[in-house]
Amino acid sequence: MSTAGKVIKCKAAVLWERNKPFSIEEVEVAPPKAHEVRIKMVATGICRSDDHVVNGSIVSPLPIILGHEAAGIVESIGEGVTTVKPGDKVIPLFTPQCGKCRICKHPESNFCMKNDLAQRGTLSDGTSRFTCKGKPVHHFMGTSTFSQYTVVDEISVAKIDAAAPLEKVCLIGCGFSTGYGSAVKVAKVTPGSTCAVFGLGGVGLSVIMGCKAAGAARIIGVDINKDKFPKAKEVGATECINPQDYKKPIYEVIQEMSDGGVDFSFEVIGRLDTVTAALLCCHGSCGTSVVVGVPPDSQSLTVNPALLLTGRTWKGAIFGGFKSKDSVPKLVADFMANKFQLDPLITKVLPFEKINEGFDLLRAGKSIRTILTF
Ligand code: COD
Ligand code: ZN
Ligand code: ZN
Numbered sequence: 001m002s003t004a005g006k007v008i009k010c011k012a013a014v015l016w017e018r019n020k021p022f023s024i025e026e027v028e029v030a031p032p033k034a035h036e037v038r039i040k041m042v043a044t045g046i047c048r049s050d051d052h053v054v055n056g057s058i059v060s061p062l063p064i065i066l067g068h069e070a071a072g073i074v075e076s077i078g079e080g081v082t083t084v085k086p087g088d089k090v091i092p093l094f095t096p097q098c099g100k101c102r103i104c105k106h107p108e109s110n111f112c113m114k115n116d117l118a119q120r121g122t123l124s125d126g127t128s129r130f131t132c133k134g135k136p137v138h139h140f141m142g143t144s145t146f147s148q149y150t151v152v153d154e155i156s157v158a159k160i161d162a163a164a165p166l167e168k169v170c171l172i173g174c175g176f177s178t179g180y181g182s183a184v185k186v187a188k189v190t191p192g193s194t195c196a197v198f199g200l201g202g203v204g205l206s207v208i209m210g211c212k213a214a215g216a217a218r219i220i221g222v223d224i225n226k227d228k229f230p231k232a233k234e235v236g237a238t239e240c241i242n243p244q245d246y247k248k249p250i251y252e253v254i255q256e257m258s259d260g261g262v263d264f265s266f267e268v269i270g271r272l273d274t275v276t277a278a279l280l281c282c283h284g285s286c287g288t289s290v291v292v293g294v295p296p297d298s299q300s301l302t303v304n305p306a307l308l309l310t311g312r313t314w315k316g317a318i319f320g321g322f323k324s325k326d327s328v329p330k331l332v333a334d335f336m337a338n339k340f341q342l343d344p345l346i347t348k349v350l351p352f353e354k355i356n357e358g359f360d361l362l363r364a365g366k367s368i369r370t371i372l373t374f
Helices: 048-054 166-173 175-187 202-213 226-235 250-257 272-281 324-336 352-363
Strands: 008-014 023-029 036-045 070-077 089-092 130-132 135-137 149-153 157-159 194-198 218-222 239-241 264-267 288-291 313-316 346-351 369-373
Touching (some): 023 149, 036 166, 175 313, 202 226
Parallel strands (some): 288 313
Antiparallel strands (some): 089 157, 130 135
């Protein structure tokens, strides 16, 4: 029996209070309004940013349904939707692509002005499609994938290859693309170059894959957890170093290893000290440093402009600089053509109901990515 046009009752992980576990609740998911799409979730990854909401370093309205790295199947569409239809395999997009705003029309930029990174907590029309125990529940970055069904704006969903394995390509919805794009699209890593990657979590490993795909000759992985080194080498790091093994500041160590500084450096941790170290370790005249991680609580840095005057480039981007609706289907096609691997990023697959166990693994530093399946 078709569910189109009807309210769907299903299970979702609701965060009622900060620093508390998720509760698996029965929620009501309203049908999609015009230009909206209701999706049956198949798989979702757990990303560090979801945990940042739980611990309060990203401030979002509560209660909320988190999750922004997922893949599913379109259940029904609202009036006027033309780019997806029921039955299509799709990936929700936490950075939308409206195609109409100044940023979408810009050839290089990708941070569409219709994004909800500021945490309004609703769809574009300012309302929610979720209710639980009679109360409205907020959306998260226009995606809310920790639910058996979700509703998204049409600008926040991309149709992908019908043959794609959803329990893997869900990572293209955030972690993989953020890292890989930071190397190939934001830094534009060049063949034969030397790169340094600070932070060897899922996003850092994806940066390494991007550097390798772009033809970097040397890729130096930097992490304080040595357990991360074998996987980093498996995906392309040529050497790995632990700042705690040196008396000198790590930027000096890297400068010495690379004839005065690397061509490209990436901060993929989200700390001010490592953002500075990454900037300093790239060559003062020809180096580019890319900020991928963002420290919580709006912390700021004081930087001597002379560091840039000599020719360094310092930049950053969300979602690897990719225009989401255009690029996600292409990235899935590249995965299907074996141009990169996602398996090295997947530590564990758990049923959706074990979401709290998945977050515990992330907090304990024991997982790159846990995938929850529905
Ligand atoms: N020096 C070196 N390595 C360190 C240090 C340190 N001082 N501290 C921690 N590390 C290592 C950890 O051991 C770990 O291996 C790694 O850094 C971090 O890995 P994860 O698994 O915590 O993080 P990832 O790979 O999932 O990356 C997450 C980001 C850094 C991208 C994320 O936390 C972030 O800052 N996001 C905000 C920006 C963004 O793009 N948001 C949009 C949606 S995600
Ligand atoms: Zn994320
Ligand atoms: Zn736009």
